[in-house]
Amino acid sequence: GQNIDQPTEMTATEGAIVQINCTYQTSGFNGLFWYQQHAGEAPTFLSYNVLDGLEEKGRFSSFLSRSKGYSYLLLKELQMKDSASYLCATSYSGYSTLTFGKGTMLLVSP
Amino acid sequence: DGGITQSPKYLFRKEGQNVTLSCEQNLNHDAMYWYRQDPGQGLRLIYYSQIVNDFQKGDIAEGYSVSREKKESFPLTVTSAQKNPTAFYLCASNGREGTEAFFGQGTRLTVV
Numbered sequence: 001g002q003n004i005d006q007p008t009e010m011t012a013t014e015g016a017i018v019q020i021n022c023t024y025q026t027s028g029f030n031g032l033f034w035y036q037q038h039a040g041e042a043p044t045f046l047s048y049n050v051l052d053g054l055e056e057k058g059r060f061s062s063f064l065s066r067s068k069g070y071s072y073l074l075l076k077e078l079q080m081k082d083s084a085s086y087l088c089a090t091s092y093s094g095y096s097t098l099t100f101g102k103g104t105m106l107l108v109s110p
Numbered sequence: 111d112g113g114i115t116q117s118p119k120y121l122f123r124k125e126g127q128n129v130t131l132s133c134e135q136n137l138n139h140d141a142m143y144w145y146r147q148d149p150g151q152g153l154r155l156i157y158y159s160q161i162v163n164d165f166q167k168g169d170i171a172e173g174y175s176v177s178r179e180k181k182e183s184f185p186l187t188v189t190s191a192q193k194n195p196t197a198f199y200l201c202a203s204n205g206r207e208g209t210e211a212f213f214g215q216g217t218r219l220t221v222v
Contacts, residue, residue: 033210042200042213087152097143097168098211102152
């Protein structure tokens with residue numbers, strides 16, 4: 001199976017740090033993507049993890065533990081424009097398609 | 111510039127009418143996909159195609175049809191058999207197994 005679980009909603013304050021978790025089924029797992037989606041717009045690519053560990057890209061970092069079937073997206077120094085839905089997506093061996101989670105709606109308040 | 115283009119951005123149709131959503135890419139990607147997104151929900155796969163003249167049903171294919179006559183194009187037809195067609199439709203493509211998917215801007219279909 002390829003079920004992906006992530007929280008439905010999170011809230012945080014401008015300037016703070018927030019961690020969005022994602023769990024997935026490990027059988028046949030290949031890699032994990034994080035996308036950002038603003039309301040009414042297309043998802044945009046944030047990160048891709050295939051090896052264990054932390055990948056840092058400016059204010060955003062993504063972590064993967066293959067053995068635990070677990071990833072998180074870490075957003076630092078939150079800005080109002082970071083209010084969006086964050087989608088976790090996985091790829092599995094033998095499948096071209098990505099499987100998307102339902103997304104985590106992040107609301108950043110002043 | 112390379113990219114993936116959906117048209118139109120907004121589409122209104124009367125109940126019972128078929129409607130076709132356009133998706134074109136110039137990224138030379140083999141695989142193309144159609145997703146549906148409802149308010150507050152994630153992406154659900156409708157159809158995908160890994161090669162010209164071949165396509166596969168996704169999780170929610172009923173009431174939809176596609177064609178892949180050219181590598182660059184993957185149009186989606188929402189038929190009258192689709193019971194609840196009002197949604198945001200996203201087209202995507204990627205180059206090979208498990209690589210990053212690129213998305214079009216989406217088409218918001220409203221059936222009245």
